[in-house]
Amino acid sequence: MTLYIDKINNYIKALDTETLMALEGISSDKKYKKGDLLLQQNEICGKSFLLIDGIARKYYLNDGKEITTELYFENDLAVSFDSYTLQQPSREFIEALTDVSVSITHYRAFEEAKARFPKLVHLDLMFVEHYGMWVENRLFQFHTMTATERYLDILKKSPHIVQTVPLTIIASYLGISLETLSRIRAKI
Amino acid sequence: MTLYIDKINNYIKALDTETLMALEGISSDKKYKKGDLLLQQNEICGKSFLLIDGIARKYYLNDGKEITTELYFENDLAVSFDSYTLQQPSREFIEALTDVSVSITHYRAFEEAKARFPKLVHLDLMFVEHYGMWVENRLFQFHTMTATERYLDILKKSPHIVQTVPLTIIASYLGISLETLSRIRAKI
């Protein structure tokens, strides 16, 4: 699956100059402070955020509790998927967990660029395919693995998460309580 | 979300004649008997199946147990998503739960058609977006709802599932044991 990221990056690198220029022309950099919200609940997700540096997360509120749905690191693309796709109000927040710098692309501008540069439609498709496979894999984990197994999987495949993200957030990302996560960690 | 299906169908209807003809030209109908496998585990998912009639499911084996990941009815598009996208061996099976008739489109033929008719890339994107939102919603349910809530949701939004699919399969689709599902049903 990581290979698919490479494929996407190669595809971008191999784009013709005009398409690449168009892509650059609609992106702009911005910095956020730790704790800032890049996207508010109920706001329509009208931009995508490519993380250049720092850590961010996406979460929603489930009767008062914050449920983290995704963690973002360098080179990850942060959007509220359904809000972005349907251009409807977002259930989710996107929050900077550290100071963060991002490259922002507006939905509208990207749509217009896609209309003029068909290769960008294909690029969009690849992004969405990648996200689809990621979500599918996560669903698979919730469907058949225990909390301990899910934690071990993170430990193995994404140790940087455990090293940089507070346990409260990791617990909600795993769909378990903070106490349970603490106990899982206690026995290796 | 159902609205998005409408949007996709409208998009198809509004396609120019050549693109539509190309699409038709690469599709062919086929019938399967109840119990037939449309896709085997480890087989590369080289076709997509549009259900014209009947019921099918997608499942995988988790230490010997069949875990159903998706149920298909009329007009649903059945594929093993990651196997289809990456053209790699499938972890999943696709099985006809009743006699079934489908419209088959080969991956290779669709890719070639996309190269010649750019609107099909956009159509592909819409399909994948739709699937992405569907999976995301299912993940959300596993992340925050109890088994009872998930069952009630099916009962409300997809009552046809409960009426046509054996409980063993529904239970695995919900990620719970058959007995638990039976008990949930006993107390309304």
Add this chain to the structure above:
DNA sequence: TTCATTATTTGACCTAAGTCAAATTACCGG
């Protein structure tokens, strides 16, 4: 119909994970 097979339910008991409360530990600004 009738038997046999399959689907579903029920019972008794077990286990993963949740909740609430309290105790530690880590970390930060002054």
Add this chain to the structure above:
DNA sequence: CCGGTAATTTGACTTAGGTCAAATAATGAA
């Protein structure tokens, strides 16, 4: 370096859901 807040751990108890076994229903072919 210190006090205070936030993060993490630990304890005691509850609960959702699992497992294994057995009992009923339902269904379909002869």
